[in-house]
Amino acid sequence: MFIKNGWYVAAWGNEIGRELTQRWIIGEPLVLYRTEAGKVVALEDRCPHRRASLSKGQLIGDTVQCGYHGITFDCSGSCVRIPGQDKVPPAMAARSYPIVEKWKWIWVWMGDPAAADESLLPDFHYNDAPGWVATGGCLPVKANYQLLTDNLLDLTHETYVHGKTIGNSAIVETPISYRVEGNEVHVERIIRNALPPPLFQRAHPFEGNIDRWQIIRFHMPAHISIDARGLPTGTTDIAGGLRWFSINSITPVDERNSLYYWTITRCFALEDKGLTQMISDQILKTFLEDVDILEAQQVMIETDPRGLPEVSVRADSGSVSARRIVARLAEETNRAVVEQATSEVAQ
Incomplete structure (x- = not known):
């Protein structure tokens, strides 16, 4: 019974730096790191290729390189490199999560990114x-x-x-x-x-x-x-x-x-x-x-x-x-997810 459309603390601000850090939140794995400019990034900690843990890979500049096959993702989760291949499949992307750093903590929004609202902190x-x-x-x-x-x-x-x-x-x-x-x-x-x-x-x-x-x-x-x-x-x-x-x-x-x-x-x-x-x-x-x-x-x-x-x-x-x-809120979230999945199947 989890609320997805809500803010959760992912870490203290001083815990996240220029290294890949794994966090599990409501049963979902995330990898967190800071860009060279200091912004915190949160991506799903599963490579879409073979589901290897991205947090076991390398941070190269502001991109994450999977430690299994070298596939690389930018801060938005978009794939920017596949070794030995120029064309990137549309589905080759890691989910990214909205982040707010406030009051000494790093907050992550686990639900619909379009619904992320800082006023709900x-x-x-x-x-x-x-x-x-x-x-x-x-x-x-x-x-x-x-x-x-x-x-x-x-x-x-x-x-x-x-x-x-x-x-x-x-x-x-x-x-x-x-x-x-x-x-x-x-x-x-x-x-x-x-x-x-x-x-x-x-x-x-x-x-x-x-x-x-x-x-x-x-x-x-x-x-x-x-x-x-x-x-x-x-x-x-x-x-x-x-x-x-x-x-x-x-x-x-x-x-x-x-x-x-x-x-x-x-x-x-x-x-x-x-x-x-x-x-x-x-x-x-x-x-x-x-x-x-x-x-x-x-x-x-x-x-x-x-x-x-x-x-x-x-x-x-x-x-x-x-x-x-x-x-009530968890049920509303789950109902919305089911309705969206049903709509996508119908299309």
């Missing part, structure tokens, strides 16, 4: 906005991507999984509110007059209880931002507390593997490199706790022969809504 400008400092990484996860979006939309698990960093009992005791706006889901939890969790205490010198906000926004296909705030109880000035965004983009590799791109970007103590490293270390520890849970969950799902439906609770409202959006 999630608003992740806090990754490199003035007055904010970000730290982040990428985790491979042996689980379906929707298990990760479920995890991020229902933060009640923080009480039980992340008690040493961002969790405490106040989270599970405070109900959420949620709403759906088009293809977005918004989930909000406001915790009043509670102890700060361990990581908040390490990041800011709170002297007493705090009010805490978890404002979550899901953007299709699998992008989630969490506006996390902690302020001394009864105050509203962010200068007296902390605020950061947990920015998350889940890229499905295939049905049971994902790449989890994440950042934590904050607007306080910007020059404190030690604080940046501490937050990075603690958030990575937190996410690895999630990975452990989710990979085990994936195995339990795959090995359950009964086919029983899951039983949802109130806290699942956001994740259930997001799954419905993905199912």
Whole structure:
């Protein structure tokens, strides 16, 4: 169940250079590289000749030479050379994908190139906005991507999984509110007059209880931002507390593997490199706790022969809504593909 007409993170910007790099996204292989002018290119990582992996070949100037038979393709995927042959068959072309490089990440559009719309990117400008400092990484996860979006939309698990960093009992005791706006889901939890969790205490010198906000926004296909705030109880000035965004983009590799791109970007103590490293270390520890849970969950799902439906609770409202959006958009994409193929056969 994948949305094709949507943007996925293919890599951090600094991962792609003057070498051929393979990425699998929604079950499709891509080869990425930068041109001599610095532009990122994404082509299907299958030579149309004998389906050899182009990423195993050579980058010659701005062209990709297949390492099997030397057939060469330019940035658009057009074949520019077949050794020992002047005429190029019309079908000898590699598919190219629209690319946007923005907010430290390289985004690829996996569907109809004519439908690629940069305005459909999630608003992740806090990754490199003035007055904010970000730290982040990428985790491979042996689980379906929707298990990760479920995890991020229902933060009640923080009480039980992340008690040493961002969790405490106040989270599970405070109900959420949620709403759906088009293809977005918004989930909000406001915790009043509670102890700060361990990581908040390490990041800011709170002297007493705090009010805490978890404002979550899901953007299709699998992008989630969490506006996390902690302020001394009864105050509203962010200068007296902390605020950061947990920015998350889940890229499905295939049905049971994902790449989890994440950042934590904050607007306080910007020059404190030690604080940046501490937050990075603690958030990575937190996410690895999630990975452990989710990979085990994936195995339990795959090995359950009964086919029983899951039983949802109130806290699942956001994740259930997001799954419905993905199912609808994926069905629309698949229907369009079938209709196009049927039309081409009829012609």
